[in-house]
Amino acid sequence: MKIDIELLRRLENSIDTYNPETGEVPIKILGYGEISLVFEIVGDPEQLAYKRIPIFDNEEQVERHIWAYNEYSRILSKEVGLNIPEYDVAWFKDENEKIRFYCVQKKVMSESVGNRVIHELSEGDINSLVLLVMRDMKKVWEYSNNHDTIDLGLDGQISNFAVIGYDPKNPKIYDNTELNYFDTSTPMFRQNGEEAMDAKLFLKSTPSFLRYLVKVAFLDEVVDRYYDWRLVTIDLIANFFKEQKSELIPGLIQQINEFFEQEASEFDIKAITFEEVQKYYTNDKRIWVIFQNSRKIDRFIKTKILRKQYDFYLPGKIKR
Ligand SMILES: Nc1ncnc2c1ncn2[C@@H]1O[C@H](COP(=O)(O)OP(=O)(O)O)[C@@H](O)[C@H]1O
Ligand SMILES: [Mg+2]
Incomplete structure (x- = not known):
């Protein structure tokens, strides 16, 4: 993969965490x-997507993350059989010796x-899309079981x-449609029970005044739920609340419960109910609103009062 490190250096030098699109490198x-x-x-011309991850303090952490990222991507694509876009990493130390990682x-x-296509597809095609997601997920949990x-x-x-x-002009899901899965930058796998990624790094984006609380209250729960197929599925369904498509949820739940019963009966997964998805969503929303707001406060303190650099880009208002 052709990655222009000098360009990335220039980008980081002209960083504006409030308006990231208006820097020197467009x-x-x-x-x-x-x-x-x-x-x-x-x-x-290379058409690359860069995921900027500002959480590393030393090279040891970087090396471990690169290993976990490569291994996770390899297992998912080569062994599990998911489609993953071609991948690589890039990193360097900037002029202040700070690690920049992508x-x-x-x-x-x-x-x-x-989250874009569900606003274009028919209801039947959204159901087909979700079924494709469930089949990809089944491969993942089957692999773990084996x-x-x-x-x-x-x-x-x-x-x-x-x-x-x-095809945006003709939005459809066909019998032979396949999906890409691309969220591999937070590698989720355990070897002999040990988390490949240093889970503490998740906390790096948490304002220090919240860190202790999050660690005690949520960290294990937040990480564990990515390993539980039923909880991952509830999270998937809850997306439809966030995307203002809650009217589709009862139909999706019914289809998913049928899928669990017919295509994945060996996993013995208990049927999902509307109430629990709703409860999960309300709870999840509350956690993230607290989290995002406290990050904004943290950014304000760091940049406006302490005149320090703030490393994270924060999204604008998220509609939930
Ligand atoms: N390879 C890619 N090509 C185009 N867009 C991407 C790509 N990877 C991520 N994105 C966009 O960025 C969003 C966040 O990326 P993702 O890998 O899911 O990271 P996160 O762990 O932060 O959720 C995605 O929902 C998608 O819209
Ligand atoms: Mg994502």
């Missing part, structure tokens, strides 16, 4: 994650990403999948 934001900012460089991927067409030493997790949000061969 970028276009493709998405915000919980800790990462995903962007492309305008006019890049997971890099071939860009997929933005219109084909799950491998004693490895446990795989997945973030099953609809925004982590893209429809291969999607």
